[in-house]
Amino acid sequence: MAQKTASQGIDEYRAMLADGNPAELFEAKGEDLWKKTRGPKNASLEKCDLGKGPGVSKGAFVELPRFFADTQRVQDLESRLVTCMEALQGFDGAEITKTPFGRGEQINVTALATWIASESKGQRFNLSQNHQQEKTFYEVGKRLFYQRGGTHDFSCASCHAEEGKRIRLQDLPLLSKRPGDGVGFAAWPAYRVSNGQMWGMQLRLNDCYRQQRFPYPGFGSDATIALSTYLGVNAKGAVSVAPALKR
Structure with a gap:
């Protein structure tokens, strides 16, 4: 019998765990948080507009980031959720964005993002490029993707702009071409088995900057949203598998 490749072994490992993906717990928590009255205004998030109208969750994830007229900026899912938590529930958005990942309301933002992502599972990414912003x-995201720097002179493209690259036993998805790779941008939020944590795209990009030896970007910064826009547009036609399971 032919020897299995490392990636085949990892795929089998993921398949064995998929039926009990702990992300399901975050999905359930996120749905509860969406409907629960919370915050200084004692309100729910059921009127939150994620781009498809107040309260509409299905299909929103695969069209984000996008421009929102009320904030006059391009927002991804996590930054948009913070806007809704601030406007509808009275939370301090600035306080949430500066809270470390995995603490306080950041945990709830991740759970909410996990549930919203699950509402579009199986749908294809189709980000708008109609508004000038x-x-x-x-374009800014593309430049950041190829920007080299840090002590190791790395860029996003160092790992994700060529076929056949991997780190240790992990195959690295090609993220610079259309249609995008469904195991890349289209897989986050994802549960990381190696550290027992649920990661949204903001934390995923933050950790990429760490590995490049760059300073951490701010949560919901224009830089991270620009990168997500570049990756999301490149992922046009890819099927969302989020929330996924990662090593």
């Missing part, structure tokens, strides 16, 4: 964010 959306086009600008795509």
Whole structure:
């Protein structure tokens, strides 16, 4: 019998765990948080507009980041949720964005993002490029993707712009071409088995900057949203598998 490759072994490992993906616990928590009255205003998030109208969750994830007229900026899922938590529930958005990942309301933002992502599972990514800001964010994200720097002179492209690359036993998805790779951008939020944590795209990008030896970007920064816009537009046509299971 032919020897299995490392990636085949990892795929089998993921398949064995998939039926009991702990992300389901975060999904349930996120749905509860969406409907629960909370915050200084004692309100729910059921009127939150994620781009498809107040309260509509299905299909929103695969169209984000996008431009929102009320904030006059391009937002991804997590930054948009913070906007809704601030406007509808009275939370301090600035306080949430500066809270470390995995603490306080950041935990709830991750759970909410996990549930919203699950509402679009199986749908194809189709980010808008109609508004000038959306086009600008795509171009800025592209430049950031190829920008080299840090002590190791790395860029996002160092790992994700060529076929056949991997780190240790992990195959690295190609993220610079259309249609995007469904195991890349289209897989986050995801539960990471190696550290027992649920990661949204903001934390995923933050950790990529760490590995590049760059300073951490701010939560919901224009830089992270621009990168997400670039990756999301490149992922056009890819099927969302989020929330996924990662090593």
